Amino acid sequence: MHRLIFKKIYNNTIIGGLTKISQFSISTPHLNSFHTKLIWSSSSFRISEGLGNNKTRSDFQTRSATNMAMNLETSSKDIATEVDHFDMLDASFDAFEGVIINIKNDMNENVFITLLRASISQWRQQGKKGVWLKLSLELVNLVKPAVKEGFWYHHAEPTYVMLVYWIPKTNHTLPPNASHRVGVASFVVNNKGELLVVQEKSGAFKGTNVWKLPTGTVEEGEDISAAAIREVKEEAGIDTEFIEVLAFRQSHKSFFSKSDLMFVCMLKPTSFDIEKQDSEIEAAQWMPVEEYANQPFIKKHKSFDYIAKICIQKKENKYVGFTPLLTTTATSAKKSYLYSNYQDHE
16 A cells, blocks of 8 residues: 655745645555655645634645545546556567667656656566667767666667666676677689689788688678678679588687677689679689688688688588578577588488
């Protein structure tokens, strides 16, 4: 059972040198605990001298309290519904007792803080845990007040920043920001046994004269196979078909302290005339695989040397990589690829 406390201030009515304040409480069984902070405000009023003695004031206060109590009792359910509607941030829940706040319109910082505190109080009672606050570029004014309330940065994208908060008094179990960047390196061999190689205009290989495989980063929502095909087309203008993943390499502290996954993919060319990407590629050509593998740089670095040897074995049909098998995920009907060297003989 919760109670709302009402106070009436009688302006300019001085008794014993002090402004008199009359207060009373009313049971509010229909309101949740976070509504006990609901503030009832109205214009203050002056008690006229015609009210006379203290008994008159007391009778007036009693009648006012009785009337307000009756009104509140008959409409408390409606009030609770209205408060729920207007005094809670719009949000949805996930499968892990998490909350995702959805703010779509501009909001005053003070209003935001008031609603945020009330919402978290309610979610705490409901046993919720993590709170995800996604703020678009138009709502950056809410970042600082959110941080002051205990939120911290999780990640950022070109159009928004994501902040998080943990409600329980325990160590949080929220998943961290993406830990890896995913890249592809493409092994493309033509019908003459020649390998497609490039020299880059920027980065670690700039000015080294090292011939390397076309490489690039997998974009968000892009399959590894599609990324490999796209990068070859962008850097060398060659159309290809995806065959398989030959190998992959993991490294750490690669890009702003993130880890890196590089998938070496074999592609079959369907066009052969090179049109290099002038903005990123210094040169591109077809080169015998053995010549590529015998470069001093390749021989010096084990990971590159291993990859070169794998490519040679694949060219000689002595190596089997991982082909993509189209499947669906365990939790939805979304399409995904399972990469394996499983052979279905049925």
